[in-house]
Amino acid sequence: MTSRVYMKGNEALAYGALDAGLNSFFGYPITPSSEIPETLAKEHASKSYPSFRAFMQAASETESINMVIGAASTGALAMTATSGPGFSLMQEAMSYASGMELPFVVANVNRAGPGLGNIGPEQSDYHQCTRGGGHGSYRNIVIAPNSVQEMANAPSKAFELAFRYRNPVIILADAFIGQLKEDIEFPVIGKREYDVSWAVGGKGKKIINSIFLDNNDLEHHNNKLQSKFASMQKEAEWEEYLSKDADILIVAYGIASRICKAAVNAARDTGINAGMVRPKTLFPFPSEAIMKHSQKEFLVVEMNDGQMASDVMLSVKKNVHRHNRMGGNIPSKGDVVSKMEEISNGILA
Amino acid sequence: MAYSLKMKSPESLEHVSMHYCPGCEHSLLTKIIASVIDEMGIRERTVMGVSVGCSVLAYKYLKCHHIQCPHGRAPAVLTGVKKSDPGLIAFTVQGDGDCVGIGMLETMYAAIRGEPITVFLYNNAIYGMTGGQMAPTTLQNQITTTTPEGRDVIETGQPVDMMKLIGATGNASYLKRIPIAIRPKDGKADVKSVYEVKKAVENAFKAQMKGGYAFVEFLGSCNVNWKKSVIDSKRFVHEEMVKQFPPGLYADKFSLEAK
Numbered sequence: 386m387t388s389r390v391y392m393k394g395n396e397a398l399a400y401g402a403l404d405a406g407l408n409s410f411f412g413y414p415i416t417p418s419s420e421i422p423e424t425l426a427k428e429h430a431s432k433s434y435p436s437f438r439a440f441m442q443a444a445s446e447t448e449s450i451n452m453v454i455g456a457a458s459t460g461a462l463a464m465t466a467t468s469g470p471g472f473s474l475m476q477e478a479m480s481y482a483s484g485m486e487l488p489f490v491v492a493n494v495n496r497a498g499p500g501l502g503n504i505g506p507e508q509s510d511y512h513q514c515t516r517g518g519g520h521g522s523y524r525n526i527v528i529a530p531n532s533v534q535e536m537a538n539a540p541s542k543a544f545e546l547a548f549r550y551r552n553p554v555i556i557l558a559d560a561f562i563g564q565l566k567e568d569i570e571f572p573v574i575g576k577r578e579y580d581v582s583w584a585v586g587g588k589g590k591k592i593i594n595s596i597f598l599d600n601n602d603l604e605h606h607n608n609k610l611q612s613k614f615a616s617m618q619k620e621a622e623w624e625e626y627l628s629k630d631a632d633i634l635i636v637a638y639g640i641a642s643r644i645c646k647a648a649v650n651a652a653r654d655t656g657i658n659a660g661m662v663r664p665k666t667l668f669p670f671p672s673e674a675i676m677k678h679s680q681k682e683f684l685v686v687e688m689n690d691g692q693m694a695s696d697v698m699l700s701v702k703k704n705v706h707r708h709n710r711m712g713g714n715i716p717s718k719g720d721v722v723s724k725m726e727e728i729s730n731g732i733l734a
Numbered sequence: 735m736a737y738s739l740k741m742k743s744p745e746s747l748e749h750v751s752m753h754y755c756p757g758c759e760h761s762l763l764t765k766i767i768a769s770v771i772d773e774m775g776i777r778e779r780t781v782m783g784v785s786v787g788c789s790v791l792a793y794k795y796l797k798c799h800h801i802q803c804p805h806g807r808a809p810a811v812l813t814g815v816k817k818s819d820p821g822l823i824a825f826t827v828q829g830d831g832d833c834v835g836i837g838m839l840e841t842m843y844a845a846i847r848g849e850p851i852t853v854f855l856y857n858n859a860i861y862g863m864t865g866g867q868m869a870p871t872t873l874q875n876q877i878t879t880t881t882p883e884g885r886d887v888i889e890t891g892q893p894v895d896m897m898k899l900i901g902a903t904g905n906a907s908y909l910k911r912i913p914i915a916i917r918p919k920d921g922k923a924d925v926k927s928v929y930e931v932k933k934a935v936e937n938a939f940k941a942q943m944k945g946g947y948a949f950v951e952f953l954g955s956c957n958v959n960w961k962k963s964v965i966d967s968k969r970f971v972h973e974e975m976v977k978q979f980p981p982g983l984y985a986d987k988f989s990l991e992a993k
Binding site: 409411448455593 | 778779781783784790791793797798799800801802803804805807810811812813814815816817818819821822839840843
């Protein structure tokens, strides 16, 4: 698709994946992500994308993610889409995949939790996604779109990073961005060739494996993975808005960042020097960019219990202000402005 | 008819010591699979989904390609493999827990869809790798580390008959149950039984190559965890297990056994 179109975030993500050369999609419906498999089912049936060989609605999230592991092991561009409760079911497989150095993409459209929660937007899967939510020492690359345009752009970037580093990449959108409709333009993506010399099939004996019975072998493997995760830091992406002369710097991503941009403008109108740093990748976290502003007052606005605030604090090595909403509620511009006024008046919240 | 087995070590078998317990038929199954891969000339396009259980180190023993699968998930992993690269041959060797316990959903749905994969279940009525706990296929009154007084089927359910469950999907192209424990005959091994096991492995690959789903359940022994002598373990398979799990050909849509 190359003309301007008006569509939902979830649909844009699906088309973005197709444009990036998606080969296989295996998924299980879960609100608020189901438009992704629905769009892909429609396009698979229409046969309009020659690379898109396989679509299957699996019987569960464990089935889905393991089918993705199988397809990815052959070097194919494979993907699944889910929300929190489903992503929780996938954690064992995510751990395996990172240990086995497999490239694939998982879209997590974050809903409110914990448990069944509701289908409203939250950002409460931040820790689960950025820390490696399964067992063992590993990391997922996490891309955080904040617009339907970024949903369309994300899969291409995600597959590129997945194959460059041979690691799963999560596109973490909140339910609001997944459901939001905006008009966008799909970027033209040229033909891509990925190195899949490690994939199964063909000459030789390829082993896609995460078991190393000898402790020293496994430690060596872990150290190799850790070096790889450290080398990902150069892929950190972020956006700064009026940050240079700001006294109070908001850090926010996803829908919260859209609201906070309006709050920054409103605060500036009342004479508060507000600004914002918006992480576009949550892992790697743009800690260096944030550290450059460490003398400023920070306000981390997120729809969870303060998960990204920990990463901001680690970057600037001091306490930060927080504004948290949960349960599917989004921050209001007015509340964020009031919070900045409190900070500005020296009242610590 | 005279039966003979090739005595040459298969090309597709790595020359390493195997970790399997003495008296276990996993090593025999591994060697048979290597032999069949050689004879069919399919090594370069064969992918093994290495499951969790006693077969977990199979990637060290066979020269085909390997994907280590999370516990119970091999049929799903292999479905993904076949969907993205249908030219590959995909098979797995699973234990009772992997196939019938934790992997029940993945096992059943691959059969429900009739995915062109080959599943080998090594049923030894116990969890071997983890030290002898109850399996879904443990027999009534059988003593295990989690049924120290013998399995009470009222509490824990009946042993699961996979021929019935897979058969009920109507989608298996080749569905067979056969003892792999060598039949004791006058204090010696009955060689004929090994030949039939090899035929079952061959047919299970052939069925996949014709586009069908194949499931073969081997009745195997576990002398270590059953706390029996090797010879008594073989007897347990051929005298007790076959009563609960009758061997036979349960589906053969391509008439592979008629040939």
